[in-house]
Amino acid sequence: MGINGKSYIVGIYEHPCRAALDKTLPQLHAEIAKGALADAGLSKDDVDAYFCAGDAPGLGPINMIEYMGLNNVRHMDSTETGGSSYIVHVNHAAQAIAAGHCNVALITLAGRPVADAKEGKPVRYYNQQAPDFPFEMPYGPNVTNMYAMCAMRHMYEYGTTSEQLAWIKVAASHHAQYNEHARLRDVVTVEDVVNSPMIADPLHRLDCCVITDGGGGIVMVSPEVAKSLKRTRVKVLGAGEAPKHLAAGQVDLTYSGARWSGPKAFAEAGVTTADIKYASIYDSFTITVLETLEDLGFCKKGEGGKFVSDGNLISGVGKLPFNTDGGGLCNNHPGNRGGMTKVLEAVRQVRGEAHPKVQVRNCDIALAHGTGGLLGSRMGSATVILGNEDA
Amino acid sequence: MSTEQKNKINLVANSESKPYWEGAAKGQLLIRTCNACGKAHYYPRTICPHCFSEDTAFVEASGNGVIYSYSVTRQAKPPYVIAYVTLDEGVSMLTNIVDCEIDKISIGQKVKVKFNEAEDGYALPVFTSA
Numbered sequence: 214m215g216i217n218g219k220s221y222i223v224g225i226y227e228h229p230c231r232a233a234l235d236k237t238l239p240q241l242h243a244e245i246a247k248g249a250l251a252d253a254g255l256s257k258d259d260v261d262a263y264f265c266a267g268d269a270p271g272l273g274p275i276n277m278i279e280y281m282g283l284n285n286v287r288h289m290d291s292t293e294t295g296g297s298s299y300i301v302h303v304n305h306a307a308q309a310i311a312a313g314h315c316n317v318a319l320i321t322l323a324g325r326p327v328a329d330a331k332e333g334k335p336v337r338y339y340n341q342q343a344p345d346f347p348f349e350m351p352y353g354p355n356v357t358n359m360y361a362m363c364a365m366r367h368m369y370e371y372g373t374t375s376e377q378l379a380w381i382k383v384a385a386s387h388h389a390q391y392n393e394h395a396r397l398r399d400v401v402t403v404e405d406v407v408n409s410p411m412i413a414d415p416l417h418r419l420d421c422c423v424i425t426d427g428g429g430g431i432v433m434v435s436p437e438v439a440k441s442l443k444r445t446r447v448k449v450l451g452a453g454e455a456p457k458h459l460a461a462g463q464v465d466l467t468y469s470g471a472r473w474s475g476p477k478a479f480a481e482a483g484v485t486t487a488d489i490k491y492a493s494i495y496d497s498f499t500i501t502v503l504e505t506l507e508d509l510g511f512c513k514k515g516e517g518g519k520f521v522s523d524g525n526l527i528s529g530v531g532k533l534p535f536n537t538d539g540g541g542l543c544n545n546h547p548g549n550r551g552g553m554t555k556v557l558e559a560v561r562q563v564r565g566e567a568h569p570k571v572q573v574r575n576c577d578i579a580l581a582h583g584t585g586g587l588l589g590s591r592m593g594s595a596t597v598i599l600g601n602e603d604a
Numbered sequence: 605m606s607t608e609q610k611n612k613i614n615l616v617a618n619s620e621s622k623p624y625w626e627g628a629a630k631g632q633l634l635i636r637t638c639n640a641c642g643k644a645h646y647y648p649r650t651i652c653p654h655c656f657s658e659d660t661a662f663v664e665a666s667g668n669g670v671i672y673s674y675s676v677t678r679q680a681k682p683p684y685v686i687a688y689v690t691l692d693e694g695v696s697m698l699t700n701i702v703d704c705e706i707d708k709i710s711i712g713q714k715v716k717v718k719f720n721e722a723e724d725g726y727a728l729p730v731f732t733s734a
C-alpha cells in the first residue's frame with residue numbers, strides 16, 4: 214500500500230530556544246507538542262498516535278505519553294535512526310494513517326546538549342555492546358573526523374575542493390540572516406570558511422553545523438481530518454528510508470543511503486528531481502549535503518562540487534534553493550539531530566510561509582532528506598517528498 | 605606511574621573480539637573468513653555477514669594495505685590520524701596511521717601493520733608507512 218496523498222502535515226512547531234538551561238528534556242517535548250497541535254488547530258485529546266526517537270527519555274513513547282497526558286494513543290513508534298529518525302517517522306505515520314491505524318499522529322524531537330554540557334552531564338553514551346565498538350573506539354573516531362574521511366575520499370576521487378564545500382555554508386548563511394532565531398546570522402564568504410580553523414582535515418570549523426538545544430514537532434492527519442481544519446495542508450507524496458554501512462569491510466565513503474531512500478521516495482511521489490522547487494538537505498557538515506545531492510540525483514556522482522558552487526543553493530539566485538531557514542549549519546541542529554527541522558522548513562515553503570526573503574515562488578513540491586549516524590561508517594537515510602493540495 | 609602505563613589503552617574483550625586482541629599481542633593481524641562462501645569480512649563476527657554460515661574462522665592477514673581515506677584530528681593534543689586501510693586481503697578497517705610525518709600522508713599510500721601494547725596483555729593493530 215502506497216502513502217501518496219493519504220496523509221497531510223497540518224501542524225508544525227520549531228522551538229525558538231537555542232539554549233535550554235531552564236527547561237527539562239520532557240518539558241521541551243511537551244512545549245513542542247503544544248506548539249505543533251496549536252498550529253494545526255487540534256488538542257492533545259485528538260492525538261491517537263505518537264512518534265519519538267532516542268532523544269526521548271526513558272522508554273520513549275511510554276514515558277512521554279504519560280508525561281504529556283496523551284490519553285487516546287492507540288499507535289506508537291520509537292524508531293531510532295539518529296538525526297534522520299523524524300523523517301522516518303513521517304513515513305511511518307503516513308503508512309499508519311493510510312492503513313487506518315490512526316488519524317492524528319504527533320511526532321516530537323527535543324534535546325539540550327548545550328545545557329547538558331554546561332551542567333557537566335556526560336555526553337550521550339554510545340553503547341559498548343554495539344558490535345563495532347570494540348574495533349573502532351580505540352582509534353578515536355568522532356563525528357567530525359568520520360565525516361572528514363568522506364570529504365577526503367570524495368576530493369581524491371572527484372577533485373572536489375574545500376572552496377566548493379564552502380559554498381554550501383555560504384548559501385546557508387545567506388538564508389540564516391533572515392531567521393531571527395538562527396544561532397548564527399552573519400553572512401559568510403568562501404574565504405571565511407576555508408580560513409576558519411581546521412577541525413579534522415579537510416573540514417574547517419565553518420564546514421560544521423551548530424550545536425543547539427530545543428527541538429520541533431509535526432502533526433500529521435488523515436485526509437478527512439485535514440479537510441475539517443482551517444490550516445493550509447501539506448500533502449505527503451512519497452517517502453523512502455534506507456540503512457547504509459561498511460558492508461562487511463567493502464568500504465565506500467563517496468555515497469550515502471540517499472542512493473536508495475531517494476529513488477523510492479521519488480517513485481512513490483511520481484515526480485523527478487526537476488519537479489522539486491525546494492530541498493531541505495541534512496547538513497551536519499558541508500560534505501553531507503554534497504554527497505546527498507548527488508545521491509538524490511540532483512547532479513551526477515562526482516559533480517556535486519560544481520553543482521553547489523556560485524550560489525546555486527541560494528534562494529532567488531540558484532537553481533535549487535536549500536535550507537532556507539539557515540539549516541543545521543547556521544540555524545538549528547537541536548539535540549544534534551537535524552531531521553526534524555528539515556521537514557519543518559519544507560512545510561513552511563509549501564505553505565508559502567517561509568521568510569519572504571527566502572520563500573520560493575510557486576513552491577508546489579518540496580523534498581526533505583535526513584542522515585542519521587555517521588556518513589563515515591553507518592547511517593540511516595530518509596527522504597520525504599511533500600506537496601500542496603494540487604500536487 | 606610512568607607515561608607508558610598511563611597511555612596503555614583499555615580494549616573491550618568479549619568472546620568475539622578477545623581472540624583478535626590476543627592475536628595482535630602475538631604480532632598477528634587476524635581477519636575473519638568464511639569457509640562456506642570463502643569471503644573475508646571486517647570487523648570479525650561469528651556468523652558470516654555475507655552468507656550467514658557459522659563456519660567462520662580467524663586467519664592471519666599479511667598486514668599490508670593501502671590508505672583508503674584518512675583525516676587528521678587537529679584539535680587533539682597531539683593531533684592524531686584516523687584512517688580506513690584497505691588490506692591486501694580486500695577488506696577495509698578503521699585504524700590509526702602512526703610514526704609518520706602527518707602532512708605527508710596520502711590516500712593510496714602503502715602501509716603495514718604494527719602493534720601498540722594495550723592493557724591486559726592485548727595489543728591494538730595500527731599502521732605505518734610500508
Ligand SMILES: [Zn+2]
Pocket residue numbers: 638639640641642643652653654655656657
Ligand atoms: Zn560466508
